Amino acid sequence: xxxxxxxxxxxxxGFPFDRAPAFEDFFRPxxxxxxxxAPRIDVRESEDAFTLSVEVPGVKAADIALEVxxxxxSLNITRKQELPEGVRALRLERGTxxxxxxxxxxxxVSLEAITADLQxxxxxxxxxxxxLAAPRTIxxxxxxxxxxxxxxxxxxxxx
Amino acid sequence: xxxxxxxxxxxxxxxxVDVFDSDDELLxxxxxxxxxxxxxxxxxxxxxxxxxxxxxxxxxxxRSFQLPRSVDTERISVSLQDGVARATLPKLARAKPQxxxxx
Numbered sequence: 001x002x003x004x005x006x007x008x009x010x011x012x013x014g015f016p017f018d019r020a021p022a023f024e025d026f027f028r029p030x031x032x033x034x035x036x037x038a039p040r041i042d043v044r045e046s047e048d049a050f051t052l053s054v055e056v057p058g059v060k061a062a063d064i065a066l067e068v069x070x071x072x073x074s075l076n077i078t079r080k081q082e083l084p085e086g087v088r089a090l091r092l093e094r095g096t097x098x099x100x101x102x103x104x105x106x107x108x109v110s111l112e113a114i115t116a117d118l119q120x121x122x123x124x125x126x127x128x129x130x131x132l133a134a135p136r137t138i139x140x141x142x143x144x145x146x147x148x149x150x151x152x153x154x155x156x157x158x159x
Numbered sequence: 160x161x162x163x164x165x166x167x168x169x170x171x172x173x174x175x176v177d178v179f180d181s182d183d184e185l186l187x188x189x190x191x192x193x194x195x196x197x198x199x200x201x202x203x204x205x206x207x208x209x210x211x212x213x214x215x216x217x218x219x220x221x222r223s224f225q226l227p228r229s230v231d232t233e234r235i236s237v238s239l240q241d242g243v244a245r246a247t248l249p250k251l252a253r254a255k256p257q258x259x260x261x262x
Contacts, residue, residue, distance in 0.1 A: 040192075055192035057242035087179035087186060094175045094190055121192035121242015 039077065039099050050109065050127040054099070057121035058082060064123060066116055073114070073125070074102045171211070171221035182256055185230065185248040191220055192242035199244065201237045208235065210244065229254030 040055045056064070056077055065076040078098040083089070105111070110130040117124045179186040191199065194212040202209050209223040226232065226248065234249045 055242070057190040057192040058188075059241065082177070082188060084179055084186060087181040089177065090180050090185075091176065091178040094177045094188060120195055121190075 039097060048129055052125040054123040055121065056123050061118050068111055068114060071105045072102050073105055076100050171219035173222045174220045176222065184250055187246040189244040191244050194220065194242065196239050199239055203232045203235060
């Protein structure tokens with residue numbers, strides 16, 4: 001369910017001069033719960049991969065540095081303040097952010113197969129697990145292993 | 160790293176917004192990461208602009224803005240790129256600054 005909250009500026013409907021003061025209280029402190037200012041990071045695990053998603057609205061690929069070194073993934077992201085020209089800022093909530101975080105990679109992650117994708121302001125890093133070898137029976141070599149071969153030979157001879 | 164289960168969100172998050180003013184228009188930049196164009200709903204009702212979005216992971220964004228009278232609600236336009244919505248709210252001609260000649 002949506003629970004839309006109306007942000008209501010000080011705006012006198014019957015003000016004699018329409019001076020449009022509507023966005024005046026954009027600077028008042030906010031009390032309601034808001035989307036976090038720091039990028040939100042989610043980590044999920046599936047059967048074949050770990051997936052790391054980071055919310056980075058407005059960030060271009062060039063502003064992201066992703067590096068793997070000695071089983072450590074390091075992620076550096078910066079978002080610069082977006083200030084359009086010829087305008088006056090009335091409210092600035094989005095601001096800048098910079099994220100610098102390292103992740104120790106679990107042993108099953110295949111380092112060569114890591115991929116990253118930036119879509120809709122969300123960075124998704126896929127960390128595939130190395131293909132687990134199918135269960136395999138290992139034959140035991142020894143004197144008795146020769147016996148079946150020997151008996152088959154005998155059958156061939158007798159027939 | 161371990162498997163994390165995100166608790167179900169029942170209330171909508173208020174996205175962060177920047178507001179800019181110029182003689183011709185108000186400009187709103189709204190952070191909506193993970194929102195695709197078809198998931199964003201923008202409406203104007205009773206001089207209130209509302210943006211709502213439901214993402215693939217079912218989390219919700221919602222935020223409303225009461226519009227000043229100077230905004231021409233017929234000409235509001237919204238675009239979405241890289242998880243940021245850009246709402247352009249042109250001002251009515253009569254609300255723009257005018258120079259009055261002195262005779």
